Amino acid sequence: MLRTRYILLLLFLVPLLVAGFFLEKRYGKPNQLHQSQQLRQLIQKGEFQDGDLIFHTSRSAQSKAIQLATKSAYSHCGIIYKTAGGYQVFEAVQPVSSTPLDKWVARGEGGHFVVKRLKNAKQVLTPSALARLKKEGGSLRARDTTCTLNGQMTKSTAQN
Template identity: 75%
Template sequence: MYGRYAKRKTIEQRIAQFKHEAAKPNSFGHQLRDGDLIFHTSLSAQSRAIQLATHSPYSHCGILYQQNGQWQVFEAVQPVKLTPLADWMARGQGGHFVTKRLRNAKAVLTPAALARLKAAGQPMLGHSYDLYFGWSDDRIYCSELIWKVYERGLGRRLGQLQQLRDFDLSHPAVRAKLLERYGKRLPLQETVISPVSIFRSPELVTVLSR
């Protein structure tokens, strides 16, 4: 009981810290734009396996939208939802994150285009998180959400689609997670999009790293 209480208190302290930081006059908030993508190293139980399998420190991502003057992250957790940016930062390793933006965002992300982007994500709001990384819309994982929202809303495909077999499945931690999720029947031909594939998309430029 004490351990869970201490952990909850630590997270609450981190959220308060990031909210305070975001409110400073020289905050990073003014550098963000609606539709930006944000990446960090999640503290979730599966994060290490994702990092090892994809050879990347970044294991979670979302889309930034501003609502009522506050930055929110549209993300696939449990369930798909909008999360205040400070809360999202508190769930990442060291509060570190990187934001990316379309190279031609100034010309492309018009108010009408942003409305289409948001409309594309609306049907997935409230869907359960996909622990099995399937490609159907029944359940959604983080990079899948980004890929589908941008493809359906703007016709832009960010990152290279792969199959599960394309990842490095050799590490014991990865194999253990696969066994936990799938047993001995691995869906090696399942279509997958990883956070790092989107992160490395040539259509994106880095806006902020902190």
């Protein structure tokens, strides 16, 4: 009788633990609310600048392969820039697009991200250089990121 109860308990608990693991991987840890508050504070303090590079570990299927190939803890990156609507991350997703910073951060594992800035950003990322960067990014917007095995684009759906 006691053995039957233990078996039933295990049959109940194991699926819950497995479901919890997959839900956490898919939707992140409960502390993401706290992390989104920290992100808002960083934005309010003006910690981000146009041209900053942002990195995180994606929860996509190819993330681990990218990490192994690059020997990096991170598998996805983008370029931060400010618009009238707030900060955006220009990224090579399917298709190439801009994503609001808070949504981009939330897609990463645990909401963790790292921002890097060029040491000589003030000299290199002049207003004209940033304008050229944004223009070039705009020409890539909506482009298909699907590649063949030899690394060539299979098709381009640029709408510019």
